[in-house]
Amino acid sequence: MNSDSDSLPILDLSEAKDPVLKERFLSRLHDALFNIGFLYIKNHGVRPDTISNLVSLLPALFAQLPEAKAALSKMNSPHFLGYSGYAEEITLGEKDLREQFDFATEVPVIWDSALPEKGTPTSEKDFSKLYWRLRGPNQWPSDSHVPGFRKAFTDYHDALQMLSYQFVHLVEESFGISVGTFDTFFRPASVHDVVHEFVPPQHRIKLVKYPPSPSSDGGVRGQGVGSHKDSSGWLTFLYQVGEEEGLEVLDSHGKWIVAPPIRGTFVVNFGNAFEAATQGAVKATIHRVKAPGPSASPRYSIPFFQGLPLDLTVSEIQSYMPESVRGLRRASADNDREDSVSSFQDPRWDSLGESQLRKWIRSHPDVATKWYGKQVTDFYLQ
Ligand SMILES: O=C(O)CCC(=O)C(=O)O
Ligand SMILES: [Fe+2]
Numbered sequence: 001m002n003s004d005s006d007s008l009p010i011l012d013l014s015e016a017k018d019p020v021l022k023e024r025f026l027s028r029l030h031d032a033l034f035n036i037g038f039l040y041i042k043n044h045g046v047r048p049d050t051i052s053n054l055v056s057l058l059p060a061l062f063a064q065l066p067e068a069k070a071a072l073s074k075m076n077s078p079h080f081l082g083y084s085g086y087a088e089e090i091t092l093g094e095k096d097l098r099e100q101f102d103f104a105t106e107v108p109v110i111w112d113s114a115l116p117e118k119g120t121p122t123s124e125k126d127f128s129k130l131y132w133r134l135r136g137p138n139q140w141p142s143d144s145h146v147p148g149f150r151k152a153f154t155d156y157h158d159a160l161q162m163l164s165y166q167f168v169h170l171v172e173e174s175f176g177i178s179v180g181t182f183d184t185f186f187r188p189a190s191v192h193d194v195v196h197e198f199v200p201p202q203h204r205i206k207l208v209k210y211p212p213s214p215s216s217d218g219g220v221r222g223q224g225v226g227s228h229k230d231s232s233g234w235l236t237f238l239y240q241v242g243e244e245e246g247l248e249v250l251d252s253h254g255k256w257i258v259a260p261p262i263r264g265t266f267v268v269n270f271g272n273a274f275e276a277a278t279q280g281a282v283k284a285t286i287h288r289v290k291a292p293g294p295s296a297s298p299r300y301s302i303p304f305f306q307g308l309p310l311d312l313t314v315s316e317i318q319s320y321m322p323e324s325v326r327g328l329r330r331a332s333a334d335n336d337r338e339d340s341v342s343s344f345q346d347p348r349w350d351s352l353g354e355s356q357l358r359k360w361i362r363s364h365p366d367v368a369t370k371w372y373g374k375q376v377t378d379f380y381l382q
Contacts, residue, residue: 008036008249008259008267014043016170029174033270034328037285038249040265041167046159048264053152055241058300060146062099062209072139074102078371079136080360086211089363091226097291098210098224103153105161105202105307109136125199130376131310131353134360135202153205160237160304161203167235167268168306175325182320185234185308201307204232210246210299213291224289224299230271231284231359232305238267244299250286259287273308273352277317281328310353317352 009032015021032039074082081102087095111133140150165186169179185198213222224246230236240247240261247267248256259267275284292299308317318326349355361368361380368377 006257008038008040008257010040010042010262010265012043013041013045013167013170026170026174029170033171033174033282037283038259038267038269038287040259040262040267042262042265044163044266045166046163046266050155050159051239053148054156054302055239055300057146057149057152058207058209058241061101061141061149061207064141064145068142068145072101072141074364074367075370077136077139077367078133079104080134080364080367081136082139084364089225091223091228094223094226096225097213097222098208098289100209101207102204103138103157103207104204105157106138106154107135107202109133110199111135125197129311129353130372131351131357133371134310134353134356156302157203157205157304160205161306163266164203164235164237164304164306167237171235175322177322177325185312198309198312201233201309203307204305206301206303206305208301208303210244210289210291210301212294212296212298214294221293222291224291227286227288229275229284229286230269230303230305231355233271233307234274234277235306236267236269236271237304237306238269239302239304240267241300241302242297244292244296246289246292246299247301248288248290250288256288271305272355273317276314277321279318279321279326279329281325308352310356311351313351315350 009028011025011028011032015025018025029039069083069085072083074080074084076082081104083101084099086099087097088099089096110127111130112127143149165183168182168186172179172181186200210224215221227250238247243261245258245260247259249259249269251257269287270282270284272284274282289299289301349358358380361372361377365377365381368380
């Protein structure tokens with residue numbers, strides 16, 4: 001962040017529909033993108049009942065018996081979808097004091113382990129690359145344990161997908177490029193698009209619970225999730241449930257800014273791929289979550305990670321960005337971080353799929369070894 005303010009901007013999306021307020025809205029969005037990289041949006045158009053229908057099921061989802069949760073374990077899924085138990089994930093060498101379910105756009109498996117020369121009967125595209133194996137269906141909880149979950153999740157997914165596409169159009173406008181420039185990443189190509197036909201991406205949605213946890217002797221709250229940049233996609237739309245604070249955002253002076261839940265809003269931030277696409281002009285801002293203290297209520301959150309086509313490469317994505325945007329690159333103090341954009345620009349993982357595969361293998365080597373084998377796992381762990 002590069003702002004002297006101690007709080008994040010709140011943008012009102014209804015202003016974007018008002019001819020009088022639109023210019024001001026776009027200039028605020030431009031500032032938020034280039035100076036801060038983290039913002040709230042309100043009047044976003046997602047129906048309150050679409051949100052509350054899913055939110056109201058979260059306690060039951062997490063209260064399932066350990067056997068029921070184990071039956072949905074990520075260990076069952078080559079797509080890294082499913083349940084991860086409390087404190088099973090590690091960020092920056094420390095356990096994250098949260099449990100979570102990873103869901104995604106419901107899609108069939110398209111990975112084809114056949115040799116590329118054989119092609120596939122249905123498509124000219126080569127789906128033999130290992131990263132295509134990341135795509136696949138969800139593990140749904142049983143309807144007797146969490147009644148109505150699949151419908152509530154799907155409605156929420158569809159609403160957030162639409163919001164994310166509309167928001168990308170506003171980003172295009174604030175960049176001064178034609179509305180729809182990035183649509184090619186998200187929709188089946190039209191007959192005129194002969195450059196590259198992308199398979200519409202799978203978006204990921206995490207359902208997260210941070211239970212109350214003991215503070216250290218000095219009263220310091222535990223690590224809900226350690227400081228990180230989002231690496232699962234293009235843009236993140238985070239819904240913070242309830243009133244429990246926890247999310248913090250690192251500004252450009254190295255100061256942590258609290259990003260409390262604000263009723264009726266989503267928090268929007270940008271992933272590594274967006275930072276790479278803009279050559280660092282829009283930052284994937286570092287953030288973290290503090291676990292609730294011992295007498296607090298559990299905190300729930302729902303980040304939606306907008307996906308991108310897995311075969312999209314960094315240079316290809318950059319070619320869609322105008323020089324006026326890429327030229328706004330800012331100096332960054334975090335270029336040497338392990339999870340920073342630099343790993344995405346390493347030619348070995350230069351497609352989104354390669355960088356995603358690496359990320360998932362590194363965060364779940366046990367799942368990776370089971371489905372991808374030791375040799376592949378070791379390669380991506382190096
Ligand atoms: O729970 C939150 O508020 C944020 C979680 C987060 O940053 C993430 O899962 O990437
Ligand atoms: Fe995050």
